[in-house]
Amino acid sequence: MNFFPGRVAKRSILLFSCLFLLTASVAFAKDYDQLFSDANDAMGQGDLPAAITILEKVEFEKGDDDGAFVRSRMQIARLQFALKDMAAATAAAQEVLAIYPDNSEALNFMDSVKKEQKPRYAVFIEDCLRFLPQLLKGAVMTITLVVCIILISPVGGLLIALGRISTFKPISGICWLFIWLFRGTPLLLQLFFIYYGLPSLGVTFKPFTAAILGLGLNYSAYLGEIIRGGIQSIEHGQMEAAKAIGMTYWQAMRRVIIPQTYKRLMPPIGNEFIALIKDTALVSTIAMVELMRSADQMFNAYFNVTALILAALIYLLFTTIFTFIFEKIEIRAGIYENR
Amino acid sequence: MKKIWVILSSLLVLACAVSAFAGDGSFKRVKSQGALTIGLDDAFPPMGYRNDKGQLVGFDIDAAEEAGKRLGIKINWQPTAWDGVIHALNSKKFDCIWNGMTITEERKKEVAFTKPYKMDGQVAVVRFGEKKFKKLADLKGAKVGVQKGSSAVEAVKKLPAAPAEVREYEDNPKALLDLESKRLDTVIIDDATGRDFIAKRPGKFQVIPGNITKEPFGVAFRKEDVELREAVQKTLDKMVKDGTMAKLSKKWFGEDITNPKKWK
Numbered sequence: 001m002n003f004f005p006g007r008v009a010k011r012s013i014l015l016f017s018c019l020f021l022l023t024a025s026v027a028f029a030k031d032y033d034q035l036f037s038d039a040n041d042a043m044g045q046g047d048l049p050a051a052i053t054i055l056e057k058v059e060f061e062k063g064d065d066d067g068a069f070v071r072s073r074m075q076i077a078r079l080q081f082a083l084k085d086m087a088a089a090t091a092a093a094q095e096v097l098a099i100y101p102d103n104s105e106a107l108n109f110m111d112s113v114k115k116e117q118k119p120r121y122a123v124f125i126e127d128c129l130r131f132l133p134q135l136l137k138g139a140v141m142t143i144t145l146v147v148c149i150i151l152i153s154p155v156g157g158l159l160i161a162l163g164r165i166s167t168f169k170p171i172s173g174i175c176w177l178f179i180w181l182f183r184g185t186p187l188l189l190q191l192f193f194i195y196y197g198l199p200s201l202g203v204t205f206k207p208f209t210a211a212i213l214g215l216g217l218n219y220s221a222y223l224g225e226i227i228r229g230g231i232q233s234i235e236h237g238q239m240e241a242a243k244a245i246g247m248t249y250w251q252a253m254r255r256v257i258i259p260q261t262y263k264r265l266m267p268p269i270g271n272e273f274i275a276l277i278k279d280t281a282l283v284s285t286i287a288m289v290e291l292m293r294s295a296d297q298m299f300n301a302y303f304n305v306t307a308l309i310l311a312a313l314i315y316l317l318f319t320t321i322f323t324f325i326f327e328k329i330e331i332r333a334g335i336y337e338n339r
Numbered sequence: 340m341k342k343i344w345v346i347l348s349s350l351l352v353l354a355c356a357v358s359a360f361a362g363d364g365s366f367k368r369v370k371s372q373g374a375l376t377i378g379l380d381d382a383f384p385p386m387g388y389r390n391d392k393g394q395l396v397g398f399d400i401d402a403a404e405e406a407g408k409r410l411g412i413k414i415n416w417q418p419t420a421w422d423g424v425i426h427a428l429n430s431k432k433f434d435c436i437w438n439g440m441t442i443t444e445e446r447k448k449e450v451a452f453t454k455p456y457k458m459d460g461q462v463a464v465v466r467f468g469e470k471k472f473k474k475l476a477d478l479k480g481a482k483v484g485v486q487k488g489s490s491a492v493e494a495v496k497k498l499p500a501a502p503a504e505v506r507e508y509e510d511n512p513k514a515l516l517d518l519e520s521k522r523l524d525t526v527i528i529d530d531a532t533g534r535d536f537i538a539k540r541p542g543k544f545q546v547i548p549g550n551i552t553k554e555p556f557g558v559a560f561r562k563e564d565v566e567l568r569e570a571v572q573k574t575l576d577k578m579v580k581d582g583t584m585a586k587l588s589k590k591w592f593g594e595d596i597t598n599p600k601k602w603k
Contacts, residue, residue, distance in 0.1 A: 036548045043545070044473045066601065067594020074538065074593070081541045082467060089541075102590045104385050108538040116541075130391040137393065196423070204430070287420045297389055300382040300510050303539045 032058055032068040039075065048079045055079075060099060070096050070103065077109055086113055127306035131298045135307070138294025139314050145211060145280045145290065146318075150273060152216045157223025162253075164228050175224065182221035188282050190214050195286040211283040219276060226268045230261035263334035270326035274319050281315075291315065365564035369434060374413040375567075377403055378433035380421040382510065385535045385591045386439035387416075398531075398591035402456070403437045405583060406574045422488055425449050429561060435571070436559040439529070441490040451565075452557035453572050456584065458602045459592075460550025461494035464526045464533050466518060467545050472525060475499050475547055481524035482506065484514035491527040494551045498527075512536060519543050527551065531592045553602070 035054055042051040058072035077092035090113055096106040115123050163175035182190065191214040194205065205213065234257050242252035284293035295311035298304065369375050379387045379399070387397040395416055407414040417433045428436055428450060442452045465472050472478055479500030485491040487507040495505050506523065508514040514526045515536055526533075530550065537544045558575075560568040578584045584597040595601070 033548070040473060040545075040548050043468065044470050046468065046470070067592070067596075070593030074534070075545075078467070078537070078541050078545070096593065100589045100593065103593050104591050105534055105538045105593050108535065109541060112539060112541045134389065134391070134393050199430070285420075287418075289418070296510070297382045298391075300512050301384050301388040301390075303512050303515070303536055 032066075032072070036068075036071070036075075043079070048083055052076050052079050070100070070105070074105055074109065077106075081113065081116075086117060089113055124306060127302075127304055128310055131295075131302075131304075131307045131310055134298055135291060135294050135310055135314060138289060138291040138311075139318075141288070141290040142277070142280050142292075143318070145215065145283065146273070146277055148212055149215045149219055149276055152212070153219035153223050154227075154269070156216060156220030157227050158258075160220060160224030161227035161231060164224065165231060179221045179224055182218050183225070187214065187218050187279060188285065190218060191282055191286050207283075207287045210286055211280075211288050214286075215276070215279065215283070219272065222272055223269065226265060226272065227261070229268075230265045231257055233264060234260050263330065266326060266330040266333055270322070270330070273326070274322055277318050277322065278315060362566045363563055365567035366570045367566075369412060369567055374415040375403075375407060375410075375435070376415040376417050376433040377435055377437045378417045378419045378424060378427060379436070379438035380424070381416070381418040383421075383439060383532070385531060398457075398587055399437050399439060401587050401591070402575075402578070402584065405578060405587075406571060409574050409577070410570060425559070428559060431561075434560070434564070434567065439532075439556055440559055441554045442557040443490065443493075446559065449562075450559040451562045451568055452559055453568060453575060455555030455557050455599070455602075456575055456579075457556040457588070457597050458553055459556065459596055460530045461491055461527055461552045461554065462530045462533055462550060463498075463547040464515065464518065464528055464537065464544050465524065465547055466521070467543055469545065472547065475549055475551060478502055478525055478547075482522070484508055484517055484523040484526045486511050486514065486528070489529075490552075490554055491529070494527050497552050515540075515544065531596075534593075555602075 035057055039051040039054040042048075042054060055072040055076050058068050060069040073092045073095045077089045080086075080089035080092060090110065093106045093109045093113070096103055097110075100106070115126075118126075160175045160178060163171045164179070166172045166175075191210065194214045195207065195210040198205065231253075238256055238260075239249075239252055242256045243249070247255065280290055281292035284290060284296065289297075291311055291314060295307045298307035379395075381395060382388055383397070385397050386399045387395055390396050400416075403414055419427050419432065424436055424438075425446065427433065436450075439457075440446075440452075442455060446452075463472075463475060463478060472481060476499040478498055480503045482504045483495055483498075483502040484506050485495060485508070487509060492505075492507070495502065502525075506514075506517075508517070511526070511528055511532060514523065514528075517523045518526050519540075525547075528536075530546075533546060537546070558568075558571060560571075575584075579597060579599070585595040588595045588597045
């Protein structure tokens with residue numbers, strides 16, 4: 001019994017305060033802070049229509065309204081949107097555009113409403129077309145990086161591999177240290193050190209140079225170990241035989257040993273290069289604009305996950321193409337062994 | 340004979356005047372380069388970001404382009420990571436930072452700012468229809484998200500009640516998505532930036548009424564480039580006076596937040 005009168009009392013207080021507000025808003029047309037706070041209270045109680053009614057009391061004042069009008073109408077637009085009344089939501093945003101035709105908040109909102117009314121697949125296709133040009137530009141940079149590293153790292157890797165198996169201790173020691181360092185620390189940390197750390201030692205690289213350097217050193221270290229494994233998998237007897245017929249060490253390497261490693265090197269090197277395609281995403285942290293960074297830019301500017309999905313699809317496309325290319329190369333490289 | 344003296348003395352006066360104006364030569368340097376290079380984080384709507392055609396758009400972009408036009412120099416935009424932006428300015432990667440940069444005492448030690456050209460508050464964004472956090476004081480014990488390195492990190496300390504946990508994010512959208520998936524209770528963000536995101540994802544967020552702090556924004560120059568800063572300052576002053584800044588402000592923020600008379 002106690003409960004019921006309480007509710008009535010609450011209601012009458014609400015009604016009274018509404019009436020008070022109505023008169024107050026006429027008296028102090030410019031004190032909108034209270035209106036916004038009341039509207040917020042109404043929203044807190046889940047009464048969205050009441051909040052809309054309160055906000056509609058904010059009027060446009062020519063010249064000096066401190067943005068209260070735009071704020072109120074955009075809030076109404078959002079509330080109507082939540083109530084699924086798209087026509088009313090659009091109308092509220094239109095009120096803003098009638099006064100400020102190029103207001104970016106209202107224009108963004110109108111876009112969102114239009115999107116909401118379209119089927120999901122249509123929105124997805126539209127977003128894809130919207131982000132694709134930017135993402136492809138980033139993808140070109142990703143491919144540039146990948147191609148550069150594919151050209152650099154086998155050379156670096158071969159040098160390191162030969163250094164590692166060298167009988168001259170200082171050289172094999174240095175190569176061991178190189179691999180130990182670059183294989184033993186995170187690539188991300190290496191990139192950070194080259195780009196952000198070296199300038200304090202007086203060496204400043206452009207982002208692209210730093211990216212090539214970091215990826216190049218890291219992948220040379222990995223390929224070095226793979227190539228060394230390949231070379232050492234050829235029986236030692238072959239080297240001895242080559243020397244016995246009068247070849248020098250280097251002639252034997254170039255003509256006999258290394259050509260035999262091609263086929264067995266292809267699968268692990270292909271593996272590394274596919275990892276490389278994905279690792280290029282790390283250079284987005286050192287101010288490089290490649291695929292990952294472009295996707296992140298679009299995601300940030302448009303608040304839209306489609307940009308990330310699209311980037312994933314482009315990465316997948318690249319790795320798929322590389323897988324096919326490497327399968328073909330593997331068959332060609334092993335042409336004399338596949339009999 | 341008299342004529343020669345007149346000519347000579349007037350030349351002397353002219354020379355004095357020229358040398359007085361020569362100063363650090365920073366404006367001349369930019370003029371002869373033909374372009375003012377501005378560093379910015381190009382993923383910071385609505386100050387400066389890329390639209391779907393890859394063009395830079397935003398309030399700061401519009402304002403700087405207009406200022407460049409008036410000064411007769413082209414603007415060259417240099418995207419950069421926001422982390423370490425001051426270091427990049429001082430190592431001459433660009434001539435200034437014009438990118439919604441809050442003027443703080445800390446930053447003033449390293450760079451020289453123009454007079455504030457915009458005043459904006461920090462607000463708390465919560466989920467749409469939030470029932471628990473209705474006032475800033477309700478945020479006691481809440482999980483708060485902010486952008487790393489932004490002035491929101493400082494604003495959190497000025498909340499009326501201490502939150503339980505502050506998490507820092509690389510970008511604002513990531514913080515807001517975490518709010519949407521209920522791993523955060525609120526995100527502290529620039530009012531203008533927050534509203535831009537809210538409009539892009541309607542029905543998901545709302546703002547708690549009231550500003551946590553009000554912050555002045557300025558263009559940052561190297562301390563030694565006094566002439567360049569003064570040239571830009573003069574142009575900015577004119578743009579405030581003739582209503583250009585007000586017009587741009589209404590376009591991007593829906594209200595004029597560039598008029599010094601309105602900053603209490």
